[in-house]
Amino acid sequence: MTDDPDKVWPTGLNLHEAEEVHSYLIDGTRVFGAIALLAHILVAVSTPWLG
Amino acid sequence: MMFDYRNFALRKLAGIAPRYLPFADVATPEVPLSRLLRLSLFQVTVGMALVLLVGTLNRVMIVELAVPASLVAGMLALPLLFAPFRTLIGFRSDTHVSALGWRRVPYIWKGTMYQFGGFAIMPFALLVLSGYGEAIDAPRWIGLSSAALAFLLVGAGLHMVQTVGLALATDLVREEDQPKVVGLMYVMLLLGMVVSALIFGWLLEPYTPGRLVQVIQGCAVVTVALNLAALWKQEARDRNRAREMQLAPRADFFAAWRRLIARPGALRLLVVIGLGTFGFGMADVLLEPYGGQALGLSVAATTKLTALLATGTLIGFGIASRLLGSGGEPVALGRIGALIGIPGFAAIILSSMGGGVALFLAGTFATGLGAGLFGHATLTATIRGAAREQTGLALGAWGAVQATCAGIGIALAGIVRDILVGLDAGGGLPAHTPYNMVFMIEIVFLVLAVIMALQLRPKSERSTPRTQGVEAEPQPVEGT
Numbered sequence: 001m002t003d004d005p006d007k008v009w010p011t012g013l014n015l016h017e018a019e020e021v022h023s024y025l026i027d028g029t030r031v032f033g034a035i036a037l038l039a040h041i042l043v044a045v046s047t048p049w050l051g
Numbered sequence: 052m053m054f055d056y057r058n059f060a061l062r063k064l065a066g067i068a069p070r071y072l073p074f075a076d077v078a079t080p081e082v083p084l085s086r087l088l089r090l091s092l093f094q095v096t097v098g099m100a101l102v103l104l105v106g107t108l109n110r111v112m113i114v115e116l117a118v119p120a121s122l123v124a125g126m127l128a129l130p131l132l133f134a135p136f137r138t139l140i141g142f143r144s145d146t147h148v149s150a151l152g153w154r155r156v157p158y159i160w161k162g163t164m165y166q167f168g169g170f171a172i173m174p175f176a177l178l179v180l181s182g183y184g185e186a187i188d189a190p191r192w193i194g195l196s197s198a199a200l201a202f203l204l205v206g207a208g209l210h211m212v213q214t215v216g217l218a219l220a221t222d223l224v225r226e227e228d229q230p231k232v233v234g235l236m237y238v239m240l241l242l243g244m245v246v247s248a249l250i251f252g253w254l255l256e257p258y259t260p261g262r263l264v265q266v267i268q269g270c271a272v273v274t275v276a277l278n279l280a281a282l283w284k285q286e287a288r289d290r291n292r293a294r295e296m297q298l299a300p301r302a303d304f305f306a307a308w309r310r311l312i313a314r315p316g317a318l319r320l321l322v323v324i325g326l327g328t329f330g331f332g333m334a335d336v337l338l339e340p341y342g343g344q345a346l347g348l349s350v351a352a353t354t355k356l357t358a359l360l361a362t363g364t365l366i367g368f369g370i371a372s373r374l375l376g377s378g379g380e381p382v383a384l385g386r387i388g389a390l391i392g393i394p395g396f397a398a399i400i401l402s403s404m405g406g407g408v409a410l411f412l413a414g415t416f417a418t419g420l421g422a423g424l425f426g427h428a429t430l431t432a433t434i435r436g437a438a439r440e441q442t443g444l445a446l447g448a449w450g451a452v453q454a455t456c457a458g459i460g461i462a463l464a465g466i467v468r469d470i471l472v473g474l475d476a477g478g479g480l481p482a483h484t485p486y487n488m489v490f491m492i493e494i495v496f497l498v499l500a501v502i503m504a505l506q507l508r509p510k511s512e513r514s515t516p517r518t519q520g521v522e523a524e525p526q527p528v529e530g531t
Contacts, residue, residue, distance in 0.1 A: 017151050017288070019150070020150045036171075039175055042193075
């Protein structure tokens with residue numbers, strides 16, 4: 001594994017692997033963001049804090 | 052001098068970094084128990100979600116939030132809609148393409164996110180649904196659709212996590228250790244349900260809307276934390292497998308399904324699982340009210356009933372782990388489990404006809420024991436029956452049948468009882484009659500399960516060991 005020319009410093013992952021790990025992070029952020037937005041809207045419906 | 056120092060630091064850093072990445076670098080042939088115990092934490096979160104939906108929220112929505120009971124029943128049934136898709140999820144995880152060589156982790160992670168998302172919006176959705184605060188003026192569809200979305204997300208998440216998590220556990224251990232893992236997974240599910248039921252009850256004791264938000268969102272955080280802990284470094288990164296994944300032809304779900312079903316007894320085993328789970332599942336919600344109404348037990352005593360049932364189930368898991376681990380036949384043991392349930396329910400019926408409380412307790416214990424044996428043995432049979440590369444699909448099929456039948460059983464038990472009570476508006480029948488009708492139905496289903504299981508050829512799967520699965524798979528199997 002250490003002699004893989006494709007490896008990205010310092011994790012030892014190659015580019016495809018690193019991109020895949022990163023895609024989980026991006027997907028996670030999107031889902032968390034959407035959920036947070038929806039939760040805020042629902043709270044605003046029951047206890048409005050803007051005007 | 053300066054260059055050397057840099058180089059040294061870089062090498063040190065490179066050595067440390069993999070420790071903070073979520074995969075194992077080597078797939079060890081021997082997986083220690085501590086790692087399996089950690090993996091089984093995902094079952095705790097599944098149990099927690101089930102208890103929150105079926106037990107806690109069921110009560111809170113009706114009693115504290117004053118949502119109509121029929122609407123509550125409809126909302127709680129939504130996660131069931133997703134149960135058949137477990138088959139598809141299991142199949143997708145079998146054929147997943149990943150640069151890391153991962154098959155199970157991406158789906159467990161996705162399922163965890165859905166579960167978290169559902170719990171994160173659920174309390175607010177429920178408060179809006181019940182018209183809390185200013186929400187009383189809000190259009191009705193906002194509360195309805197957001198609550199439905201929350202329940203769907205939680206249901207989808209827990210079905211994904213459980214199906215793929217069980218597949219991962221199966222991947223990790225050798226075949227002779229699988230019964231132990233199945234037992235461990237069941238015990239952790241039960242443990243998660245019992246402990247979280249107690250904790251939810253205790254936390255929600257002085258109910259306030261704020262407390263509801265805290266409890267459900269706390270549940271969301273605990274779910275993510277436990278599932279992350281369970282997943283960490285479990286599935287190995289495998290470049291060879293990643294290369295194979297890229298080269299493998301696009302698999303077709305229906306072709307894979309036909310191949311799974313083509314194995315002798317596979318479809319019949321699923322029918323047996325459905326009948327047995329339905330039979331045992333109907334009792335869960337009725338034992339406590341039956342004890343109270345037909346036998347005059349106090350609330351505290353009926354709560355202990357559930358503990359007795361769970362104890363029987365635990366002992367069943369233990370016996371099944373031991374017998375199947377030392378070469379027992381899972382199909383035969385499943386049949387014995389269903390057979391133990393029949394006199395168990397008969398004893399429960401007879402207890403209200405003069406048999407007394409002792410007979411009722413014995414019957415409750417026996418049904419718990421039977422359910423434990425049956426559940427463990429049929430899951431082990433499912434895992435053993437499938438080829439190594441179809442583990443996810445087989446477990447998906449098991450989960451789809453099991454979750455659907457258990458859910459329908461619980462729903463039908465309440466409906467049948469209510470209809471019988473409603474028919475008897477004049478009050479001519481004794482209090483135990485509606486319950487006994489349900490227990491009779493359960494006996495009928497268990498008898499059907501035993502009859503179906505009798506025709507499963509017990510030794511049929513033994514002659515096709517899983518190690519040969521890949522090479523042997525194109526051959527027709529009817530020769531065995």
